[in-house]
Amino acid sequence: MERFSPDYYHRLGLHDGADEKQIRAAYRLLARRYHPDAAHNSTMATAKSERFLAIQEAYEILSNADRHADYDRWLASLPPDKRLTVQIHQTLGPISLATLHEPQAATLLLDMRVDSALRPKHLPLNLCLVIDRSSSMRGPRLSQVRRATKEIVDQLEPDDVFSLITFSDRATVILPSHRNLRKEVAKSLIEAIEASGGTEIYQGLQEGMNQVMRYHEADTLSHLILLTDGHTYGDAEQCLNLAEQAGNRHIAITSLGIGTDWNDQFLDSLARASHGTASYIAGPTQVIESFQNQMDRLRAIAGRGATLSLTPAPKTTVRDAYLVSPEVDALSMVENQIPLGGLSFNHPTVVLLELVIDPLPASVQELLRWTLEVDMAPLTRRREQISREVLVDVRNQDFPLETPEVVISAQSRLTAYKLRSQAWRDMEQGQPMQACKRLQAVATRLFDLHETELALATLHEAEHVKNTGTLTRDRGKWIKYGTRRLALPAPGDVP
Amino acid sequence: MISCPTCQTQHLPNTFFCDQCGTALHGAARDNRTADAAILSTPFLRILVQATGLTMTLPLTDEIVIGRKDTDTGVRPDVDLGILGDSGLSVSRTHARIRRVGTTVQIEDLGSTNGTWLQGKRLPAHNPLALEEGKGYEVIVGTVHLTLSVQTKERPPVRPPQ
Structure with missing residues (x-):
């Protein structure tokens, strides 16, 4: 078999296994942009011609059916540590832009998937559960939490670290961080947890962090799960500071609210500050399922500390960044850096960037460069860094411009999420009639997405x-977390 | 700038949905009718795709077209069996419809190539037949087996499951 350089797809700015149509489209843009004839001076021409030759070579292999198939077979035969472990597919909507005298919007989707060949391995966990045992947890809530916690203990592997904290007015370490947990002893201690007292989350969170920090090593996945059913008293600010410190150390916090009395804004901020997620447990019967979901989620994490860095071209402004899979949420962007947390085997991570493009002349233009950095150790013992440019053909054409279906679908889901958030803000500002109209608009989008049940509830x-x-x-919280899980449906393969 | 036809908010060109009122600005949304409280008193059509167990509940405001989406001709049926269960191309682009006529609900084959069967009998094309409320019907669309029912009294749950 022919010897290949391993990066033909990459040279064309594509993910491995891109199809014929994608290859042709990418080549056309790149060839026009890097053709030496398009250079303004001789230094630029030399630089361009090198790049052009590399692009040309890649296209010659990938556009020939036999050589393309050979190359794909060769790629597939490489051990995982010799090939890219994250495949990223970028989709711009509209496909091409129009020459205009005013700014125009564009949407960029980045679909990131982890190589499933790494799947048999998983990261050892360093997990701490921080459980509210205030008196309002008494009864079925706490008994289901005890059962769910015991089920998690049963699933721990010998190299996993586990700790358990309960809190009411103060925190108690039920199980300090330990590998090789003695499961029967642990379960009898869990059985003995009783409800009493108030809800002071900070105490529990701080003790949880102490326990996690004891085993916070490079090759473990450190994570904290907080479960509460109420409001915390007077220590919200301290909690958020702690969550931010946790986020800086790549320790994500999952916050779970049970029932209807917890403060969703607080738990959302807490999760977000640590690059974790917040979720909703409607009643005691859902506790086990919810804990199991969290466990499955953690077991599926392959890459840690993923960060997307953006370098917009002079005429491009990145207005906002959102996550649209595995759930819909706003992403924080500071100086064009977007922390994404972990990448999972179970589902693609899809980021949606809303761009504003100032007027550009008719030609192939670069809108943006992005770099994804993610820690793939210990699965492949390295830090993956993937970088690409986003090119677009700007030409004289009429609206509406051709737009891929996946972009419209993502925008439809995002619109439901944005309108729902706006309705909550309307309520805070004492504008219930506005909020009512906004909720009707959310329902319209939900019907369109065939989310009938959620639409009716809205x-x-x-x-x-x-x-x-x-x-x-209750219904308010259900709608809030319901519109968040309106993630893009995940097709089996890279689209 | 482009102006939202519903609320007149100004948006940049290539904006797909109005972020103030949710209106689709791109002609891409299937259904842009504003949902309001009136819908809560309309009947619902429940559809079960037997092979996959997938169920859908759709409000029957006027009609629901069952068919197969075709991007070339721009046909977008309300229920796209192309992705929901049809393995070949047995379902026509606009195959059948369920429609509200006064107080009744009717099913009609829209001149499909491979036919629509109701309780084992082929429906003559363009010849609507009334469906009884609350009753489960075995319907075959092309080669896709469905169970349909029209419900007006029992509402789908609108509260979180407890």
């Missing part, structure tokens, strides 16, 4: 807001 909520001027506690 309409009922709109009626409730109109009649009473308030949101319901």
Whole structure:
């Protein structure tokens, strides 16, 4: 078999296994941009011609059916540590831009998937559960939490580290961080947890961090799960500071609210500050399922501390960044850096960037460069760094411009999420009629997405807001977390 | 700038949805009718795709077209069996519809190539037949087996499951 250089797809700015149409489209843009004839001076021409030759070579292999198939076979035969372990597919909508005298919007989707060949391995966990045992947890809630915690203990592997903290007015270390947990002893200690007292989350969180830090090593996945059913008293600020410190150390916090009395804004901020997620448990019967979901999620994490860095071209502004899979959420962007947390085997991580493009002349233009950095150790013992440019053909054409379906679908889901968030802000600002209209618009989008049940609930909520001027506690939370899980449906292969 | 036809908010060209009122600005959304409380008193159509166990509940505001999406001709049926269960191309682009006529609900074959069967009998094309409320119907669309029912009294759950 022919010897190949391993990066033909990469040279064309594509993910491995891109199809014929994608290869042709990418080549056309690159060839026009890097053709030596398009250079302004001789130094630039030399630089361009080197790049052009590399692109040309890649295209000659990938556009020939036999050589392309040979190359794919060769790629597949490489051990995982010799090939890219994260495949990233970029989709720009619209496909090409128009020459205009005013700025125009563009949407960029980055779909990131981890090589499933790494799957048999998983990262050892360094997991701490921080459980609310205030008196309101008494009864079925706490008994289900005890059961769910014991089920997690049963699933621990010998190299996993586990610790368990309960809190009410103060924190108690039930199980300090340990490898090779003695499961029967652990379970009898869990069985003895009783409810009493108030809810002071900071105490529990701080003790949880102490336990996690004891085993916070390069090759373990450190994570903290907080479960509460109420509001914390007077220590919210301290909690958020702690969550931010955790995030800086790549320790994500999952915050789980159970019932209807917890403060969703607080738990959201807490999760976000640590690059973790917040979730909703409607009632005691869902505790086991929810804990199991968290466990499955952690077991599927392959890459840690993923960060997307953006370098926009002079005419490009990155207005906002959102996650659209595995769930819909706003992403924080500081100086064009976007922390993404972990990448999972179970689902693609899809980032949506909203761009504003100032007027550009008709030609192939670079809009943006991005770099993804992610720690793949110990699965492949290295830090992956993938970098690409986003090119677009700007030409004289009429609106609407051709846009891939996946971009419209992502924007539709994102619109439902944004309108829902806006409705909550309307309520905070004492504008229930605005919120009601906004919720009706959310329902319209949800019907369009065939999310009928959620759409109906949203309409009922709109009626409730109109009649009473308030949101319901239970249905409101359900809609909030429901519109967040409207992630893009994950197709089996890279689209 | 482009102006939202519903709320007149100004947006940049290539904006797909109005972030103030949710209106689709790109002609891409299937259904842009504003959902309001009136929908809560409309009947619902429940569809079960037997092979996959997938169920859908759709509000029957006027009609629901069952078919197969075709990007070349721009056909977008309400229920796309092309992705939901049809293995070949047995379902026509616009195959059948379920429609509200006054207080009744009717099913109609829209002149499909491979036919629509209701309770084992082929429906003559363009000849609507009434469906009873609350009853489960075995319907075959092309080669896809469905169970359909129209419900007006029992509502889908609108509260989180407890």
